[in-house]
Amino acid sequence: MKDGVSGMDTLHQRLLKYSTKDERHRGLYKNLSNKVIANYPDGTQKVIFNTTEPHLVENEMADLIDWANQQFKLNEIHPLVIIGLFIYEFLSIHPFQDGNGRLSRLLTNLLLLKNDYQFIQYVSFENLIEQKKKLYYEALMDGQKNRYLDAELINSWILFFLDALVTLIHRLELKYDVFKSKGGYLNDRQKKIKEFIEKNQPIKLNDLLQALPDITIHTLKKDLQYMKTEQVIESIGKNRGTVYIIKFED
Incomplete structure (x- = not known):
């Protein structure tokens, strides 16, 4: 966000x-009023809310x-809440003629990465929103129905946004579990060590x-410790009497 409006x-x-239909308004704020319309899998559409009028967009953005x-610098509000609030306001303004939803997901990813939530590069926020489209629109509409009024509450949106991130983290954990079960997280050297232990266990250093x-002995010790931490192997005994075996799942 440090580059501002430009x-x-x-x-x-x-x-x-690469979207030829958007060539005329690509990179330009809207000059026509637009609405947020929900497109559902069954082909039906529903107007969710009216957005900021074109002549107000530049100032609001x-x-x-x-x-x-300013909020990121002050560090008084949790960055995830700031990001959630920013995305809600961005979607409410709907500054461009088209592509606002896609851009909001891109902005979500960029802001998460900028705030060191690196996990987002390994999962798809876009895909999750597509799967939860009904809940996504309902959460937005819950606040938007009272836009610019004291009754405009965005609790539903913030909870939806945070829950979506939790879901993505759980999905990534499941991916890692599958990856881990296949031994894909071990480098070639560590795979050789694992293979030797499997064939000859129990073994000593x-x-x-x-x-x-x-x-080298130094590298072997580091690899064995790493494999113990990752619960690939376990050690029995102490000091020179230590032996290593493959750790079996409970």
């Missing part, structure tokens, strides 16, 4: 770079970006040194 224009332009930058002479 940065937002650039993101929109790049997002729709500038205010929103300034607010977000000296057994590994003799079987794998190209690996």
Whole structure:
């Protein structure tokens, strides 16, 4: 967000770079009023809410970006809440003629990465929103129905947004469990160690040194410790009497 409004224009332009139907308004704030319309899998449509009028967009976007930058610097509100609030306001303003939903997901990913939530690059926020489209629109509409009024509450949206992130984290954990079960998280050297232990267990450190002479004792100790931490192997005994075996699932 540090590039401000010009940065937002650039993101929109790049997002729709290969969309010929959006060529005329690519990277430009809207000049016609638009509405948020929900498209459901059964083909039905529903108007969710009316958005900010074109002549107000530039000022509202500038205010929103300034607010977000200031909040990130102050560090008084949790960054996930700031991101959720920013996305809600962005969607409410709907600053571009088209592509606002897609851009909001891109902005979500960028802001999460900027705030060190690196997990988002391994999962699809876009895909999750598509799967939860009905709940997504309902959460937005719950606040939008009272836009600009004191009764405008966005609790439902913030809870939806945070719940979506929790769901994505759970999905990533499941992916990791599958990856881990296949041994894909071990490098080639560690796979050799695992294979040797499987065939010859229980084994001692000296057994590994003799079987794998190209690996130093320092590296072997580090690998064994890592494999213990990842629960690939377990050790029995202490000091020179320590032996290693494959850890079986309970």
